[in-house]
Amino acid sequence: AQKITQTQPGMFVQEKEAVTLDCTYDTSDPSYGLFWYKQPSSGEMIFLIYQGSYDQQNATEGRYSLNFQKARKSANLVISASQLGDSAMYFCAMREGRDSNYQLIWGAGTKLIIKP
Amino acid sequence: DGGITQSPKYLFRKEGQNVTLSCEQNLNHDAMYWYRQDPGQGLRLIYYSQIVNDFQKGDIAEGYSVSREKKESFPLTVTSAQKNPTAFYLCASSIASSGLHYGYTFGSGTRLTVV
Numbered sequence: 001a002q003k004i005t006q007t008q009p010g011m012f013v014q015e016k017e018a019v020t021l022d023c024t025y026d027t028s029d030p031s032y033g034l035f036w037y038k039q040p041s042s043g044e045m046i047f048l049i050y051q052g053s054y055d056q057q058n059a060t061e062g063r064y065s066l067n068f069q070k071a072r073k074s075a076n077l078v079i080s081a082s083q084l085g086d087s088a089m090y091f092c093a094m095r096e097g098r099d100s101n102y103q104l105i106w107g108a109g110t111k112l113i114i115k116p
Numbered sequence: 117d118g119g120i121t122q123s124p125k126y127l128f129r130k131e132g133q134n135v136t137l138s139c140e141q142n143l144n145h146d147a148m149y150w151y152r153q154d155p156g157q158g159l160r161l162i163y164y165s166q167i168v169n170d171f172q173k174g175d176i177a178e179g180y181s182v183s184r185e186k187k188e189s190f191p192l193t194v195t196s197a198q199k200n201p202t203a204f205y206l207c208a209s210s211i212a213s214s215g216l217h218y219g220y221t222f223g224s225g226t227r228l229t230v231v
Contacts, residue, residue, distance in 0.1 A: 033216035043204055045222035052216055091158065095216055101166065102147055102212050104220055108158040
């Protein structure tokens, strides 16, 4: 079974609109962390935001926020006021506390295209 | 500044040839990882290493080999046994700790093409 599911292979959004990228996860470990990374066309992976399973508040970093709904096992990335430079692949990832290999489990990604 | 350096940025391989992709980090990270990414796809784990002189196979290790002789270095060799090596290869490193907020730091990648 997929541990990280990103159901939107691609999205088109008008510039300046807000964007929500979906991510659902599956784990029985009560202790876990959730990450979002951005991959522009150049290929490098850029860390955007982190949410811990015990964090009481949703994480925010500038225009990025994470809509963390623990009961639904959902960790959607919200980008406010989208810009042309936000066009990229976006990956959701999870790290489980019981994993002694400290690995991140990756989703398949969502390709976001911002239209001018 | 600390970071991960991958070289070369572009690499061309002839049929039947072995090639080695370099990955060096100066972040003092214990764990290092190699991923393969095909166009429009996600990341697939090839190999990973938690400590020097030790490494484990990931999901798609066939046709690849690695070494970890130094903490800073984790080179990947794409052997002639890898029948479809054309892809984008990403190296990453991480602190090997139970702290859940430790994500990965990535290199800028190597694009390998078979000619």
